[in-house]
Amino acid sequence: MSEDPRNELVEHLPALRAFALSLTRNGATADDMVQDTVVKAWTNIDKFKPGTKMRAWLFTILRNTYYSSRRKLNREVADVDGVFTATLSVKPEHDGRMQLSDFKQAFELLPDEQREALILVGASGFSYEEAADMCGVAVGTVKSRANRGRAKLTELLHLDEEGPMELTDRATMAVISGAGTVPQ
Amino acid sequence: MTDNKSKDDERIADLIDQNLKMVYSDLVQEQLPDRFKDLLDVLKAQDAEQKGNS
Numbered sequence: 001m002s003e004d005p006r007n008e009l010v011e012h013l014p015a016l017r018a019f020a021l022s023l024t025r026n027g028a029t030a031d032d033m034v035q036d037t038v039v040k041a042w043t044n045i046d047k048f049k050p051g052t053k054m055r056a057w058l059f060t061i062l063r064n065t066y067y068s069s070r071r072k073l074n075r076e077v078a079d080v081d082g083v084f085t086a087t088l089s090v091k092p093e094h095d096g097r098m099q100l101s102d103f104k105q106a107f108e109l110l111p112d113e114q115r116e117a118l119i120l121v122g123a124s125g126f127s128y129e130e131a132a133d134m135c136g137v138a139v140g141t142v143k144s145r146a147n148r149g150r151a152k153l154t155e156l157l158h159l160d161e162e163g164p165m166e167l168t169d170r171a172t173m174a175v176i177s178g179a180g181t182v183p184q
Numbered sequence: 185m186t187d188n189k190s191k192d193d194e195r196i197a198d199l200i201d202q203n204l205k206m207v208y209s210d211l212v213q214e215q216l217p218d219r220f221k222d223l224l225d226v227l228k229a230q231d232a233e234q235k236g237n238s
Contacts, residue, residue: 013220018211035223042227103203122201123208150200159196 005054006045009038012055015124019059022119023066025108037062056126060134063116070112106156114149117142 016037020030040061041048048057107115113135120131121142128146132139154160 010221010224013216014212014214017214017216017220018208021211022208031217031219034220038220038223039227042224100203100206104207107204107207118200118204119208122204150197153200154196159199160192 004045005048005050006042008054009041009058012058013038015055016058016062019119019124020062020066022107023063023112023116033062033065036065040065053130056130056134059120059124063134067112102157103153106153109156110149110152114145114152117145118149121146 013034017030017034020033020037021027024030024033037058041058048054107118110118116135117131120126120134121128126134128139128142132142135142
């Protein structure tokens with residue numbers, strides 16, 4: 001007798017919750033979405049195709065739950081409680097990188113579809129094909145959402161205005177400009 | 185110029201993806217609320233009960 005795939009659910013909960021938090025940007029909503037997803041997955045386990053990625057299946061259920069509730073509430077603007085920006089290891093970056101907290105704030109401002117595309121392909125290791133499948137759209141659509149998301153972040157964080165200026169701290173910058181070259 | 189521009193774009197995209205990964209891994213590493221383990225226990229118990237009845 002093969003093992004019940006439901007035993008695998010628990011392993012995916014931290015990633016599923018991370019995805020929910022980045023999608024909803026609200027701790028209470030995210031946890032409710034995860035709870036709904038677990039119940040749906042549990043009761044519909046016969047729809048899970050063995051051999052496919054359970055994580056992708058769970059993420060798909062969660063995002064469908066999220067978008068259908070967003071449609072029901074008929075609002076594009078979610079109730080953001082700041083849990084997303086609050087959690088964290090906010091450490092000052094002394095290695096010259098932009099502040100992670102600034103990045104998070106900018107990321108929260110992106111439309112849901114762009115945030116979703118970036119999390120799926122930029123952070124959680126899904127391919128564009130997998131993400132397209134999960135979102136029920138063409139691969140090109142996921143690419144364009146991710147690209148628009150990156151462009152918006154670039155604009156919000158001024159990543160392209162001052163060249164390496166924003167990516168380094170001021171002290172390092174002084175040294176760099178003194179040397180007259182920009183290290184890669 | 186075009187080369188510099190695309191190199192810049194690539195550098196920016198890498199930087200964004202690095203930050204995305206940090207954001208995501210912070211969220212993954214958060215303590216999982218007990219309610220989810222409790223929920224799985226309830227679901228398992230319900231199944232066991234149904235099997236017992238049938």
